[in-house]
Structure formats: structure tokens, C-alpha cells
Amino acid sequence: MTLLRATLRTALSALHRNLLRSALTALGVVIGVAALVAMVSVGQGASMAIQAQIRNLGTNVIMVLPGATTAAGVRSSAGAVSTLSVGDGRALARALVGVAEVSWVRRDVAQVTAGNRNWQTAIQGSPPSFAAVRDWPLKSGRFFTQSEEDSAARVAVLGQTTVAELFAPGADPLDAIVRIKQVPFRVIGVLGRKGQTSWGQDQDDVVIVPFNTAERRVLGATVLGSVNMILLSVGRTGDIAWVVEEVRRLLRARHRLAEGQVDDFTVRTMTEMFETSLAASRVMAQLLAAIASISLLVGGIGIMNTLLVSVAERTREIGIRLAVGAKTRHILAQFLVESVLLSLAGGLAGTVLGVAAATAIGRFAGWPVIVSVRAVVLAFAFAAAVGVLFGVYPARRAARLDPIVALRHE
């Protein structure tokens, strides 16, 4: 304890004596740690934002899209007529009762008017199961019912963006009449806010009407029963894999695809996209780690350099200490402590700087930033490790000095 205190005091006074030199030496570590903290914060913020968006779509959701996937992952043009139909959706719903909720979507862009305002938005036709499949709660009102679906009732549920565009702030859209392609609809519900998808589409810019209504009264479909997308929401996440297989098998059978023929539809799961984004953020993290290690390496070399100079300057002092009974480990500890103090001071300053930089980036660039305790702890651990690692060589050099030579040193 006594020894530790004496060692610490000596180290602090040695560092303090050459304050400017110590500060410049620590600068390398400061920059390295600051870069590490700032970039990890920004990186984590970005990956959290992506994950939140994907989770917002529902990780248990399976999307079936018309058209095949090419090798590059781009869907080929599905042509004028979608390869998916309401019949496919119904068949899937029947086959997967109790396992997955099934809904489908037919959408088109149309002009909607309310009073003297008008807005071009996505008109989406879906059966009532849509709200459950997307797990999309209503802010007010209600979703349409099966009987409204069956009777092709002219009722509409509005997304928040649409409400904001069509109604004055504060006005209650419930029971108001909106016209879609001149056809009057009664607003029966307003959806909660869902935000953007990970590909940047505003999910709240939508009007949802019963599927039959959309087909017959709004979209003027020439071919009845074709859909743009079938959505399935699987009750248990563990079932997703086999449900995907089941969907594929069933649709291939219904579409009479022979063996060897490629699917004329694409099945996508959110977990898949989730993992893609996770992989992307992992690559990002590795990149950051590489940059941070390089800057910490440079910082460490700086520390080693300064300590070697310090050992040379203090050779006589080391000799005196050895003469009065300092052991190898005492001298070793002396210089290691100095090295670690330098790097930890650098780590502290770097953390402060890094957090400040991350906050500034968050504020001015508008990126989501998460300053995690883990990043700070990691940066500190790295700084300390740099101190030990690069302190060992100079400290050993000091500890191995011959006391006679050291005492004679001018």
C-alpha cells in the first residue's frame, strides 16, 4: 500500500514535471479513444435505428411478393398482371389456420379529397385481417369488419400522414367523408403512427379500405382477384422457417409449377432482413475497430517513445533507487504505472471528447446516436491495455539497468 502510494506519487510528479510532453504523448490515445467512442456511438445508433424500423414491421411477418427473384436479388418485372391472387391468400389462410394470420394487399396511388383539400396517396385494399397481421393498432375509431368487406362498404381507415394532409390540425376526421376518385367514403378509423420503413417509405401515408371495395369501386381492376402482396404473421417465431417452406410448396402447387421451374413469387421474412442489417452493422463495427486499433497503436508507440526518453533521463534516479534496495519489480512497476496513467488520462480525455463528438454529430447531422456504457468501458480497457503493452518494454529496460552503470550516468 505504502509502496503503491509512493509509486503513484512519483509517477504523477514525473508526468507533471513534463506536463506538455505528457499531454502531447497522451494525445495519440486521446484521439484513438475519442474516435472509438464516437464511431461506436454513431454505429450503434444507426444499427439500433435500422433494427427498430424492422421490428416495427414485425419480425414474425412473412411477405409474399409476385415475380421471381433474380440472382442479384432484384425482382424481375411481374408484368401487367400479378402472379398472386386472392385465391392464393385464401388457400394459405385455410392451410395455416392456427399457425399464421393471412392478409393481402392491393394498392394503387389515387387522389383523395376532403372538403377543399386534396392529397395523392396510396389506396390500399385489404381484408380486415390486415390490422392483426401488421399488428397495427388504431389511434381512434375502428378497423372495418368482415361484413363491411363482404358488402364492399365505402368505409376507410386513414394513416396519420394522410390525416395531416387532408384535415386541419385538431379536426376530428372520424365520420368525415373523403372522396377517393370521386367516390365518397366514410372515415371510420385513424391508424397509429408507424413511421418509415427501412427503405424509407412513409407507412402512414395511406388510406386503407376493404379489399372488395377497393377492387370494385376505386381501383377499377380489369382482372379481379389479383393482389400486390400477401402478408402472413406467424404466431410463434420458431414456426417461421417451416411456414416459409409450406407457403412455397402450396403456391408452387397452386401455380402448377413443374419441378425445375423457378418460383413466380418471392417469399421474404423480416428475420432475413433483420439478419442482413445485423451483418451490415457487424461489418461496420469491425471497420471501426480496425480504425480505432490503428490510432491506439500509434498512441501506444507515442507512449513508448516518451517513456524511453524518460528512462534515459532518469537513469541516475533509477540507479539511486536500486542502490537503496529497489527490486526489479519496483522499477518495473514505476514505469508501468506511468505508462498506464498516461494512457488512462488519454482514455478519459478521449472518452469526454468522443461523447461530445457523438452528441454533436447527433445534433447537427441528425443521426441517431447511442453512447453506450459498453463503448466507454471498452475504450477505457483498450487505453489501459495500450498503456501496459507499450509500457512493458521501456519499464523492462529501466528495471534491467545495472545499478553501477546507472549510478555513474550523468
Place this chain on the structure above:
Amino acid sequence: MIAIHELRKTYTLGAGNEVEALRGVTLGVRAGELVTIMGASGSGKSTLLNLLGCLDRPSSGSYRLDGVEVTTLDADARAEIRNRKIGFVFQSFNLLPRTTARENVALPLVYGEVPRAEHAERAEAALAAVGLAALGDRLPQQLSGGQQQRVAIARALVTRPRLLLGDEPTGNLDTATASEILHLLRELNAREQLTMVIVTHEAAVAAWSDRVVVLRDGRIVADGAPDRVLAARALP
């Protein structure tokens, strides 16, 4: 106290270039004795002192300090011997700069792992013993040469060693101050029964000791009471 037998030390200065600094020295020093070692530069007297101080290891021969064979000890064990049994006083004082006299004196206690609570008290006692009771807070550069050497002596005494080694302890001091220091050393020798071995090239210092050992070319050429040895040396 000190028993060395056939002590040899050979330095290797590059390939094939060897210098024999000590060529078989046998010497005994009793507890409480005050011995000076004389000799021209290159005679091996510094080498002998380094070996006596466990700062270096001999090439061959034996050295028993206080009954313990120290030639076979490793660096850390020798550090411990230096800490507990030996005090050093150097020509150039060798105090730590920017460190108060009291802290300089307490330095061996730090490495001897003496409880911190005792440090100040023991350092003060050692400073008082060399007549510097009031100057504990001074830095070395605020002290005169004689005072600095007194601090160094206090540092050498603080662990209550059995043996005090001096390497030209008065070499950097004026005559008056040098005689004060010698007086102090003599007093400590008498009061504490402290064994002292002092290397010097000054006849005046040798004359003040109990016994003079003269080295030439790594061998002892004279050993005895100062008046006899010095008289013999004065002859052509």
C-alpha cells in the same frame, strides 16, 4: 562482519579484451571497524566497493557478509541486502532532485516495505542524528554540499544497517566541510558500532580511520594502521 576470500572480478570489454579489476583479494573486516581503502585510479578500489555493496557480483571468490554468502544471491536478494544491511554514501551525494530531504531519507523505507506511519518519524530521527533536524522540508538544491551529504548519510542510516560504505564521501566538499563530515562519520561509528568501509585517495581521510587497505593493480599491497601504512607509502 565482512569476510572475502580470493575475490576476482574480470570485465569483458568487447571480444577478447578482458580487464582484471581484482586479482584475488582476501580481506576481513570486524564489526565496528572503520576501514579506508586507498589506491590509484584503476587499482580496483571502486570495484571492490561495488562488490562489498552487493551492487555487483564477483567473477569468482567468496564474500560473506554478516555470515551470509552473498555472491550466489540473485539481483532481488542483493537488493534486499542493500536495503537492510548496507548504507551507501557517494561522492556526488546522489539525492533525488525535486524531492524533500525527509522523503529522500525515507526512500529506503519505501522499498523495505516499512509501514508508512513510521516513515516520517524514522526519517526525522535519522536527520536529527546527522544534525539536520530542522531541514526536513528542504529540497536538495536548497541545501549546501555538506548538508546534502548529511542527508545522504541520514538516508544510509535510516534502515539501521550494519555496514556503511562510502565512495569518496568528502571528494566534493571543501576542507572544512569535509572534516565536519568525517567527524560525523567517526561519531556514528563510535555511537552505533557501525562498520564503515570508505574508499578515498586522500591521505588525510585515510589517516583518520582505524585501518588502511591499499590496492594496486587489483591486489592488496598494504593493510594496517594508518600511521604505518601511510609512512611506508610516503617512502620513495
